[in-house]
Amino acid sequence: MKIVSAEFLISNSDFKKCPKIREPEYAFIGRSNVGKSSLINMLLGRNKLAKVSSKPGKTQLINHFKVNEGTWYLVDLPGYGWAKVSKSLRSEWEPMTKGYLTTRENLACVFVLIDCRIPPQQIDLDFIDQLGEYGIPFIIVFTKADKLTKNKVQSGVAAFMKALKQRWEELPQYIITSSEAKTGRDELLDFIGDINES
Ligand code: GTP
Numbered sequence: 001m002k003i004v005s006a007e008f009l010i011s012n013s014d015f016k017k018c019p020k021i022r023e024p025e026y027a028f029i030g031r032s033n034v035g036k037s038s039l040i041n042m043l044l045g046r047n048k049l050a051k052v053s054s055k056p057g058k059t060q061l062i063n064h065f066k067v068n069e070g071t072w073y074l075v076d077l078p079g080y081g082w083a084k085v086s087k088s089l090r091s092e093w094e095p096m097t098k099g100y101l102t103t104r105e106n107l108a109c110v111f112v113l114i115d116c117r118i119p120p121q122q123i124d125l126d127f128i129d130q131l132g133e134y135g136i137p138f139i140i141v142f143t144k145a146d147k148l149t150k151n152k153v154q155s156g157v158a159a160f161m162k163a164l165k166q167r168w169e170e171l172p173q174y175i176i177t178s179s180e181a182k183t184g185r186d187e188l189l190d191f192i193g194d195i196n197e198s
């Protein structure tokens with residue numbers, strides 16, 4: 001699928017105030033700094049549409065981006081696992097994110113971003129478990145593949161999928177990406193295109 005237009009639509013701190021949209025939308029979630037905003041820019045082919053920072057905690061709101069004349073939307077969400085709260089609280093879904101994920105009717109799929117360099121983290125596994133419990137459709141998107149050799153990327157991916165296998169009977173689909181090297185763009189866009197057409 002080609003991107004013919006992309007624009008920032010609106011930011012919200014209250015999930016109830018998110019725009020009323022019938023068309024499918026796709027949300028990016030993952031630990032702070034994993035590369036959610038960068039991946040949105042890479043997919044949309046626009047450098048500065050979503051705000052990126054080397055410091056974790058940059059995205060604080062629910063940000064909607066209108067794509068291809070409003071035929072579908074992307075949503076940039078705040079990261080988890082960084083907030084200045086106790087470790088036990090960190091594994092709870094933040095109310096804004098929880099409200100959004102559990103009530104958004106046109107949410108077609110959640111992309112759970114995982115840094116392929118980092119060994120499987122409890123917080124990511126717990127987050128994915130909760131998506132399953134709520135019956136929210138998702139796939140795994142590995143990020144920052146440019147930072148490793150191909151072999152090391154493959155072993156990072158295998159380690160994470162192995163950890164998931166201990167908890168899930170059926171493994172989710174995954175896509176390997178790099179916003180820096182623009183890897184995985186066509187695969188992700190085709191994935192979205194297939195759902196949009198279904
Ligand atoms: P929060 O909004 O804070 O939750 O972070 P985020 O997940 O949106 O991450 P963001 O896109 O802001 O990127 C965090 C840092 O990682 C920035 O310094 C990016 O330049 C860097 N980064 C993101 N994706 C890639 C990638 O594919 N390769 C490399 N090398 N760096 C990346």
Ligand code: MG
Nearest residue numbers: 036037058059
């Ligand atoms: Mg961000």
